[in-house]
Amino acid sequence: MRFLIIYGTGEGQTRKIARYMEEVLEDAGFKASVADVTEEPPQPHKYDAVLIGSSVHTHRYHDGVKNYISTYKEELNHKPSAFFSVCMAVASKIEDEHEEAHRIAKEFLENTGWTPTETWHIAGALKYTQYDYFKRLVMRMIAAKQGGATDTDQDYEYTDWEAVKETVLHFAANNQPVSTH
Structure with missing residues (x-):
């Protein structure tokens, strides 16, 4: 199974998370490619599953991530995919902050027209x-x-690295192509 991991980052934590996801997938025997959204990332059609992540800054995601999703939303909506939102509010002890992080992600996805298979909220740095x-x-x-x-x-x-690992491996296991043998 081939994974494409696209990310947009501010200070680099989302890049670090994307690279870790790549390592986890490759250690589990999958093929994974990581691309910064600002560096002409590949189109999703050559991959079996796509993970797209962005950090949240002032209640907004990276414009490049929004543009990538908008460009490829039809294709993304027809294959296993996940959105990983990297946000400091996830680490907050205040429940309203968690709810706000979930609302921001939900509105972002609605505005782009992408309906990922899963959405993950990951604490940043x-x-x-x-x-x-x-x-x-x-x-x-x-x-x-x-x-x-x-x-x-x-x-x-x-960032809870063990939770990231478990989430990515669970996603990979649940989205294996069905063998016709």
Whole structure:
């Protein structure tokens, strides 16, 4: 089974997650290709399943991801596919933040016309050392509200790697092509 993994990222956590998904799939015996949406990613027709991910920044997903999905939604809607939304709100201790993350993803998918087989919500990372002064200040305030780390001298990763692995392997197992032998 051949997987295509497309991603859009801000500070690189979504890329890291996509690369990890590739590693997990290949370790399980599948073929996987990863592509940054900004670098002319391949069309989905050569693949058996497609995973598309984007980080959420100011309640929006990466424009390139939106454009890719809009361009290929008919094809994506006819094969196993998953959308992985990378969002700090997933790590929040506040239930309303979780609901907001789910709402943002739902509206995004409705607006693009893509109905993936599955939607996954994955906690991202606070990359304080990569932010400019203003963004660092804003992200620190958000993190404080959500019960997250506020020491801006270091970065914090909230991604649950074991959950990502289990989710990807479960998806692969449940979407195997049916053998006609």
